[in-house]
Amino acid sequence: MSKNLSILTNGILKENPVLRLVLGTCPTLAVTTMASNGIGMGLAATFVLLCSNVVISALRNIIPNQVRIPAYITVIAGFVSVVQMLVKAFVPALDASLGVFLPLIVVNCIILGRAEMFASKHGIFASALDGIGMGIGFTLTLTVMGTIREILGAGTWMSGLEGLLPFLPDGFKIQVIPTSIDPFSIMTSAPGGFFVFGVLMAAATWLTTPKAKKEVKEGGEA
Amino acid sequence: MDSILSLASIFFTMILVDNYVLVKFLGICPFLGVSKKLDSAVGMSLAVTFVMVMATAATWPIQTFLLTPVDAVTGELKWDLGYLQTIVFILIIAVLVQLLENILKKFIPALYKALGVYLPLITTNCTILGVTILNIDNGYSFIESIVCAAGAGIGFLVAMVLFSGVRRRVEMAMPPKCFEGLPITLVSAAMVAMSFMGFGGIVQSIFGV
Numbered sequence: 158m159s160k161n162l163s164i165l166t167n168g169i170l171k172e173n174p175v176l177r178l179v180l181g182t183c184p185t186l187a188v189t190t191m192a193s194n195g196i197g198m199g200l201a202a203t204f205v206l207l208c209s210n211v212v213i214s215a216l217r218n219i220i221p222n223q224v225r226i227p228a229y230i231t232v233i234a235g236f237v238s239v240v241q242m243l244v245k246a247f248v249p250a251l252d253a254s255l256g257v258f259l260p261l262i263v264v265n266c267i268i269l270g271r272a273e274m275f276a277s278k279h280g281i282f283a284s285a286l287d288g289i290g291m292g293i294g295f296t297l298t299l300t301v302m303g304t305i306r307e308i309l310g311a312g313t314w315m316s317g318l319e320g321l322l323p324f325l326p327d328g329f330k331i332q333v334i335p336t337s338i339d340p341f342s343i344m345t346s347a348p349g350g351f352f353v354f355g356v357l358m359a360a361a362t363w364l365t366t367p368k369a370k371k372e373v374k375e376g377g378e379a
Numbered sequence: 380m381d382s383i384l385s386l387a388s389i390f391f392t393m394i395l396v397d398n399y400v401l402v403k404f405l406g407i408c409p410f411l412g413v414s415k416k417l418d419s420a421v422g423m424s425l426a427v428t429f430v431m432v433m434a435t436a437a438t439w440p441i442q443t444f445l446l447t448p449v450d451a452v453t454g455e456l457k458w459d460l461g462y463l464q465t466i467v468f469i470l471i472i473a474v475l476v477q478l479l480e481n482i483l484k485k486f487i488p489a490l491y492k493a494l495g496v497y498l499p500l501i502t503t504n505c506t507i508l509g510v511t512i513l514n515i516d517n518g519y520s521f522i523e524s525i526v527c528a529a530g531a532g533i534g535f536l537v538a539m540v541l542f543s544g545v546r547r548r549v550e551m552a553m554p555p556k557c558f559e560g561l562p563i564t565l566v567s568a569a570m571v572a573m574s575f576m577g578f579g580g581i582v583q584s585i586f587g588v
Binding site for chain 1: 401402403404405406407408411462463464465466469470473502503504505508509512513516555556557558561562563564565566568569570572573575576
């Protein structure tokens with residue numbers, strides 16, 4: 158049980174796909190201008206990751222080794238098309254704001270990476286857990302990054318969330334920084350994306366390394 | 380004459396204003412992974428440009444004549460297979476890359492040696508799928524699509540070469556411990572991206588389109 162739990166929680170910080178494994182950087186930088194976009198992209202990718210991990214793990218003994226990459230890509234592309242159709246039908250606002258990055262989930266290296274590194278070697282249940290864990294890690298990172306960029310760059314938080322949760326009123330947003338202060342708009346454009354990503358990655362490194370040092374120290378004392 | 384102007388405008392917009400790497404965030408993985416050395420940066424970019432143009436030349440006719448053909452008389456869609464776009468395009472790109480690898484190996488071994496190691500990586504490079512889908516979304520004609528793909532490739536080359544120069548300096552700097560490696564590289568990429576923002580509007584003022 159604890160092994161399953163660790164598979165699930167691995168993706169959140171220790172093996173965070175974006176900050177530690179540095180996979181799927183393109184959507185991370187491109188869609189995180191708003192926190193709500195980050196949530197939407199994260200959920201879409203989590204769905205694809207979960208489904209493709211399960212299917213690939215179920216087929217892992219049938220797919221010949223030489224053609225495994227094209228086979229994986231076909232499975233992933235199938236699920237991405239499903240997500241594209243669902244999003245277009247039920248959350249058109251999200252489709253408009255994610256644009257080309259929705260079909261580009263196909264070439265998101267997180268998904269192919271997990272298929273190759275995890276799902277092709279483990280059982281269905283473990284692969285499903287891995288998909289969910291990695292998906293949660295991806296969604297959390299995108300949301301945190303979107304939050305930082307949106308609050309600094311536009312002064313608001315979660316604007317556009319009514320596209321995902323239809324019961325919210327139109328034009329829903331939380332004003333964090335009063336409108337009398339000019340927002341730091343470079344944060345929502347390209348340089349801000351690179352900058353926030355770099356700082357977050359440094360923070361993740363900082364959070365994970367001191368612990369390792371402490372363990373070594375404790376071990377040394379004992 | 381007019382069309383040449385608009386083609387040139389598309390070409391330079393793709394290189395400077397809408398640079399895929401620094402403005403649109405496509406192809407960040409190779410941008411961070413292969414930009415350490417100038418040689419490999421140039422090799423990778425040339426391979427990407429080549430595959431991009433080939434992929435556009437292959438996907439544009441397939442989208443226009445097979446997936447969503449328009450009846451010449453009524454102007455209506457004869458049939459609509461547009462939902463297959465993602466699957467069909469990625470398979471075409473994968474096959475194309477494989478084919479190119481074999482052809483180059485057999486007929487132009489010198490080029491194969493130069494580009495060989497980068498070719499398999501290109502299938503999952505999002506610039507390729509991105510440029511083919513964006514060309515369709517923008518409603519470009521065949522010639523415009525090819526020019527746009529070439530511009531995107533050259534833009535990728537420019538960004539990679541510029542950044543490999545920046546990176547050589549960054550390697551020697553001594554940032555705080557947790558910033559070492561990728562984080563400081565990303566922060567310097569932010570500076571390069573900021574300098575590219577200065578090109579906004581330059582193409583409109585030159586070509587007046």
